[in-house]
Each structure stands twice: as structure tokens, then as C-alpha cells.
Amino acid sequence: MTTPTIVLVGHGMVGQRFLEALADRGVTERARIVVLCEEPRPAYDRVQLTSYFSGRTPDDLSMVEAGFMERHGIELHTDDPAESVDREARTVTARSGRVFAYDTLVLATGSYPFVPPVPGKDAKGCFVYRTIEDLLAIEEYAKTATTGAVVGGGLLGLEAAGALKGLGLDTHVVEFAPRLMPVQVDEGGGAALLRTIEKMGLTVHTGTGTQEVVTADGAVTGMKLSDGSRLATDMVVFSAGVRPRDQLARDCGLTVGERGGIAVDELCRTSDPAVFAIGECALASDGRVYGLVAPGYEMAQTAAAAIAGEEAGDGFTGADMSTKLKLLGVDVASFGDAHGTAGDCLDVVYSDSRSGVYKKLVVSGDGVLLGGVLVGDAEQYGLLRPLTGTVPPVSPEQLVLPAGAGAPVALGPSALPDDAVICSCHNVTKHAIGQCESLAEVKRCTKAGTGCGSCVKVIEKLLPAPTDKGLCGCFSYTRSELYEIARTLRLTSFAALLDSHGREEARGGEGCEVCKPTVGSILASLAPTIGLGGYILDGEQASLQDTNDHFLANMQRNGSYSVVPRIPGGEITPDKLIVIGEVARDFGLYTKITGGQRIDLFGARVDQLPSIWTRLVDAGFESGHAYGKALRTVKSCVGQTWCRYGVQDSVRTAIRLELRYRGLRAPHKLKSAVSGCARECAEAQSKDFGIIATANGWNLYVGGNGGATPRHADLLAQDLSDAELVRLIDRFLMFYIRTADRLERTSTWLERLEGGLDHLRDVVVHDSLGLCDELEALMAAHVADYRDEWAETLDDPERLRRFVSFVNAPGAPDPSVRFVPERDQIKPDLTILTIGTLEGATSR
Numbered sequence: 001m002t003t004p005t006i007v008l009v010g011h012g013m014v015g016q017r018f019l020e021a022l023a024d025r026g027v028t029e030r031a032r033i034v035v036l037c038e039e040p041r042p043a044y045d046r047v048q049l050t051s052y053f054s055g056r057t058p059d060d061l062s063m064v065e066a067g068f069m070e071r072h073g074i075e076l077h078t079d080d081p082a083e084s085v086d087r088e089a090r091t092v093t094a095r096s097g098r099v100f101a102y103d104t105l106v107l108a109t110g111s112y113p114f115v116p117p118v119p120g121k122d123a124k125g126c127f128v129y130r131t132i133e134d135l136l137a138i139e140e141y142a143k144t145a146t147t148g149a150v151v152g153g154g155l156l157g158l159e160a161a162g163a164l165k166g167l168g169l170d171t172h173v174v175e176f177a178p179r180l181m182p183v184q185v186d187e188g189g190g191a192a193l194l195r196t197i198e199k200m201g202l203t204v205h206t207g208t209g210t211q212e213v214v215t216a217d218g219a220v221t222g223m224k225l226s227d228g229s230r231l232a233t234d235m236v237v238f239s240a241g242v243r244p245r246d247q248l249a250r251d252c253g254l255t256v257g258e259r260g261g262i263a264v265d266e267l268c269r270t271s272d273p274a275v276f277a278i279g280e281c282a283l284a285s286d287g288r289v290y291g292l293v294a295p296g297y298e299m300a301q302t303a304a305a306a307i308a309g310e311e312a313g314d315g316f317t318g319a320d321m322s323t324k325l326k327l328l329g330v331d332v333a334s335f336g337d338a339h340g341t342a343g344d345c346l347d348v349v350y351s352d353s354r355s356g357v358y359k360k361l362v363v364s365g366d367g368v369l370l371g372g373v374l375v376g377d378a379e380q381y382g383l384l385r386p387l388t389g390t391v392p393p394v395s396p397e398q399l400v401l402p403a404g405a406g407a408p409v410a411l412g413p414s415a416l417p418d419d420a421v422i423c424s425c426h427n428v429t430k431h432a433i434g435q436c437e438s439l440a441e442v443k444r445c446t447k448a449g450t451g452c453g454s455c456v457k458v459i460e461k462l463l464p465a466p467t468d469k470g471l472c473g474c475f476s477y478t479r480s481e482l483y484e485i486a487r488t489l490r491l492t493s494f495a496a497l498l499d500s501h502g503r504e505e506a507r508g509g510e511g512c513e514v515c516k517p518t519v520g521s522i523l524a525s526l527a528p529t530i531g532l533g534g535y536i537l538d539g540e541q542a543s544l545q546d547t548n549d550h551f552l553a554n555m556q557r558n559g560s561y562s563v564v565p566r567i568p569g570g571e572i573t574p575d576k577l578i579v580i581g582e583v584a585r586d587f588g589l590y591t592k593i594t595g596g597q598r599i600d601l602f603g604a605r606v607d608q609l610p611s612i613w614t615r616l617v618d619a620g621f622e623s624g625h626a627y628g629k630a631l632r633t634v635k636s637c638v639g640q641t642w643c644r645y646g647v648q649d650s651v652r653t654a655i656r657l658e659l660r661y662r663g664l665r666a667p668h669k670l671k672s673a674v675s676g677c678a679r680e681c682a683e684a685q686s687k688d689f690g691i692i693a694t695a696n697g698w699n700l701y702v703g704g705n706g707g708a709t710p711r712h713a714d715l716l717a718q719d720l721s722d723a724e725l726v727r728l729i730d731r732f733l734m735f736y737i738r739t740a741d742r743l744e745r746t747s748t749w750l751e752r753l754e755g756g757l758d759h760l761r762d763v764v765v766h767d768s769l770g771l772c773d774e775l776e777a778l779m780a781a782h783v784a785d786y787r788d789e790w791a792e793t794l795d796d797p798e799r800l801r802r803f804v805s806f807v808n809a810p811g812a813p814d815p816s817v818r819f820v821p822e823r824d825q826i827k828p829d830l831t832i833l834t835i836g837t838l839e840g841a842t843s844r
Contacts, residue, residue, distance in 0.1 A: 015278075
């Protein structure tokens, strides 16, 4: 009996999922599998394509597990696409001229970018945004450009706009529809998204189309828009949607849809029973072409099951089009009937234009959740999407209101039925996840959480709490327990702590990447109390530090380092400003004023750091500790000294606090701010501890956080005197350092703390545990023992010896650290992946 041959044309995300489904069913053991891949590399994560510009490499994006092809005997031919199919002879001819006979043919050719048929669309400087090769070409061309325009304001268009902005270009987005992301969000969501994106410095043109790409000498110089306006730009990226790649099917006589797509039945079979089509190239039996990866995965499973001879079941008859993603740092999600197309439906809307948050739930007259749109805060997406089609256990109003604005909502995964689909990418239910004990097991057994990742938070809440709460494989104790052990027993080294309190199998060892920096931070926090020298790079302490602490500077993308001197409260004299400018000029550094009211200097080689800091320390600067899990900054407004609205001296208070808590090592970084009045110009309520002036003193807020998961700080105490304010902050910080987990921000810690804010207030305000004297003593010891790390480094020739690029050639700079000019400054000259040619690159 001859071995049947399955030929797969196309090796994208869906194609790889099909191969995995065949392997899961044992088909790879009884059939020959041939894969013809158009691109020069195996399948990669196209959903995360833009992360290439954040430092991920093509290898990082790969979807193919090492050894997968070899283990299953799959023949993969990269850079060799199929060019023709002879259905009568059942053969496929590749571009190389090789001919492959098949018993079963599977087309997973994906889609191609739609480029509007406008004059100039093929000019030099015009690109599409679809493959890694496209990104490489864009990155290279952007080196000589200053302005870029993206045609299309949908999912991929905004991703492309973010990439152009990240490459340093003034970026425009041109969208023909009246709002951004018209397919996913409604008018209100589009308006919220527009406001947030424009705040980032992008220029958005909605309700207008591209009439012409203007050129000179064959290269892009601008665009003419349908509203009569003109736009000067050096490059254009077309991201105006995609079309099914069905030409191969058309050429061999398979049935295709009127508007494109290879027609398939519920089993993903085409008009030829020996040929299947899956993914974006297929026109499903419900008459739709699905452009999301989750439906493609379902098709891959369906086709693999049919080929393996399994029971047909319902097959693929349609899919959930819900999506959740982060565009330009903004969470955007839609699910179900997001636009409210059903009759007699009602909208429940929460909109906060100040914070860029918009939430809309669509419900039926009898309370059934039909769908929704979430912009700016999509935290509830993982729970709301599975509830679609049911009556939620709480009112819709409670589901959209932020915490603190309505009745508390304790809606967790327990509210979901067992058949609720938690992972839509791989169609995994709550019941299936409940059979696993850990996230790793869930991913391994069900693949849930390995797609877009939006379901991971819900999965973690469904899993049983780990019985072993130890820090890592070396310690069975938590971070807070190790802190108490080191403090009580006055242990001054990692080795002593590991040998006396580590797991039996870890004692005498070297520890791991989790426990070493954690214990290093604990010892640094306790140094003055337990009698340990405070310098973090002395002796054993040096081996415990992360890369940044190791050189007292933050490593950047190209291996260079940043220099961040402390500027307490954001106040600086003209003389010190001049020193920073002279240092930046003399060492050729990139300068940037940060949101933390200080000046960062980028582009220093490691061997230059001592010379730079010598100049800064001589001028009176100290380390800003931007490299450490420590206090970063205490921002301030100008307060009553200058502002007519100010009621207290916010600058003086900010400087006092920053100098008091400088160098304080903690489980995570600490940020603070002081506002001189209720207008809150310093944004104190988004900080770990924030202070707002009142006519009677100061209000203290704690547990705030900006970044990816913003949280408003909670009011801990009000109308405090200067002395009361400092005393409460001392207690708060030391209690946090004492009890928080590894890498836990104050916002997360406060939400996890049993009893929450009320318990915290009892402990640090009312001294319910009798700890306050001890907490104040710990802070007093820190303040008394503080010494600037860079000043200490410069005073010790032995300590300076570590600041070299090559140990065996101390005077040689690292030749890989290079820069190119940009806007009268520098930027990293990153190594571009070398490929044979960028011409003619197309999608799979």
C-alpha cells in the first residue's frame, strides 16, 4: 500500500496550526507531508509582527517549535511557492520547477494587502505592511525619511502607524471611513481612540481617501486627498485591508466567490473533494471570508479532522469575530454584536474622555448581553466575551462602571458556565481549562493562551492556587518571609540565606535568576539595619544584580547605556543645566526631557560611564537610580511660590521627599508626585505615593500606577502637617517593602493585601499591629546610611575596573555600539537582518 501524500500550500499561522492538528491525530505517521512556503522562513506570529520594532527578532516570532518538522517527518520547502495545480493529474508545480504529486491538497495561501488603484501607488517609498520582509524594507527606507503616511485606519493600519512613529517619523493616518477601526468599534469608541492617538502625536485624517500619491523623480513626495487637501510625506504605507489569495484556485478551476475567496463546505472542502482551503483564502459555508487567526485555527482543525477520517460533527459553519488587542499602547476590544444591529437592543455606555476610556455593552430588552466595545480599558473583556448570549449575574451598569464609581462588582470566572469559551483562538472552554493544574499545563494540553494571549488573565483565575508559594525552586519561602528571616537573623549574604533556609536540593548552589536579584534587593533594603555595607556592587552583592544595576545604568536597545542624574522635584539651576548640556555635547549623547521631570542622556558606552559621571558628580549631581528597583522621581508643580492657584509649597516638599527616599531599594520601582493644589498638575494620583496640597496641609494618596494597567491612588489620610506626612510615608514605604511580593508594584500589592486600604490604614495610621516604631526606625537607618553609588564608585579604582566593554581589552570600545544622526541628535544604528532581496516580496 502506497503512502498517501498531503501537500500544504502556504505556511503561515493557520498552515502551521494545520500541521500540528495532523500531528495530534497521528496523520504525520502514516502520510507524507509536503509544505510549500512562499516566504524565506517558516511560519511566524503575524499578529505580533509590529513587536519586531520593539526588539523581537524573526526567530523570536517563529511559530514552529524547534525540531517539530524533523520529529514528524514533514518536508518544508521555504522560498518556493506553488505556481500551478493540475487537478486532473493531482500535481502541484513549485516556482523551482519541482513537481509534487498529491492525494490531498490543502490551500492555506492567506491574503494579500489591498492597494487602492491610485496614481503613484508603485512609486519608490510606497510599501505594504504584511510580512517581515515588508517591515525590513520600511525600516531601511525610513532612515532617510522624516514623514510617513499610512493609508488605512483599521487594525493593521494603526499598527503600521505605531511602527512609523517608533522609527522617528512624523506620522499621518488616512482613513476613508468617518472613524478609526470602523469594523470593530462604534462612533463613541472611535472618538475615544482618536483622542488618545492624537495625544501621542499622530495626525489622523478621517472621512477622506487617497486620490493620488505625488512623486518626484519616481519617489514619493506627498499625497492628494479626496477632500482637496495635500499632505507632504516621504513614504506611504498601504494598509487598507486584505483580499483572499485565491488566484491559484482560480487558475485550476476551483469555485471561488463573486467577491473572492475559495468556496468551501462545512468540512473546508472545495469544489474538488481532494482539495481543502483554510484561513483567509477560504470563503466559508456561511458566505464570509474570515480575516482573524482564531477562525483560521478552527478551519485548520476541521480540515485535519476530515482528512484523518474523524466524525464530521458540525464542521466549520462560522466563527466568533471578537477581538482584543493593544494598538499604540491603547487597549481596544469588541465582541458579539458590537454595533447593536439586532432589533430592540439597548446600549449601556460609560465614557470618560479625560482618561480615554469608552465602554459600551449592547443588551436585549430582556437583559441578554449581545456584545460590546471597550476602548482604553479592556480588563473585563476576558469575562464579558464568554457571557455573550446570557443574562449576566449583575446589571450591565455595574459591568461598565470603573471601580469606585458604582457598586462593587465581584464578577469572576466562577460566574461563567462550564461550556463558556475562554480561549477563542483555540476554542477552549472553561471546563477544559479546569482539568489542568497550571498555566504551563493549560498551554501544553489545550494551547489556550498561546494565541493572542487575551485570555491568560482569566485562565490564571480559573486555575487552583499553587500549593507551593515559594519564591522559586531554590526557596520555599515567599519574598516577605525571606525579608523577615534576613532581618531577624541579620543574615548579610545570599549564600548564608540559601544554605540555611533554601530548599535542601538548592543548598550549596548558586541560586537562580529569580531569587538572586530578589535577595539582592532585600539585603540592599536592610543593609544599614543588619550591618551590611550599602554599596550594591561590593563582594557577593555584585553577582546578585540585574544587568542595569551591574553597571549603575540602564542598558538600551543597541547595548549602549543611559545616564540619568537626579533632579529632585524637577528643580534645577541654570548652571547645572549647562553642565548636562556640555556633557551631552562632549560625549555625543542623545538628550530627552522625561515625564518624571528630569533629563535622560542616552548612548553612552559602558567604558564612558565613569568619565561622564565624574563630570556630573563634580557639578553636584547624584545617581537618579533609573536603573534600580528604587525611588525614581518625586514630580512637582511650581506650587504657591509661583502659581496663583497654589496653596502649599509643592516644590519644597517634593525635594524634601526625594532626598529622603533616594536610593531606597524596593520590590519594584517607586514614583511620587506633589501637587500644590486640587488642580493636580503633578498627577499625584497616578503615583505609588502622591501628595496633594489642601488649605489645611496635605492629603496623602497611595497605590496609584500609570503604565499599562493604570490605577488611581487611594486617599490614605488628609490634612496632614509636614511632619505627619513624612511619618506616614515612612511607614507606608517600609510596610510595602516588608510585605510585597517580588516585582510587585504598590498598586497590585494594595489590591492583594487582605483588608485592602482599610487594613493598610489600620497598620500605618493607627498602628494596629504595633509595627510603626519599627518601620520608622528602618527608614531612619536608611536615611542616615545613604551614600551616592556613583560618588562611591568614582572614589574607588577597584570598583571602576568593571566598566569596560571587554575584560581582555579594557581600553577598547565595543564596535557594535553604533549610531546614526536623527533630528540633530543620534539614534541607535541597529543591525538589520540580511536578506537576499526586498524586491517583489509578497504575502504567503
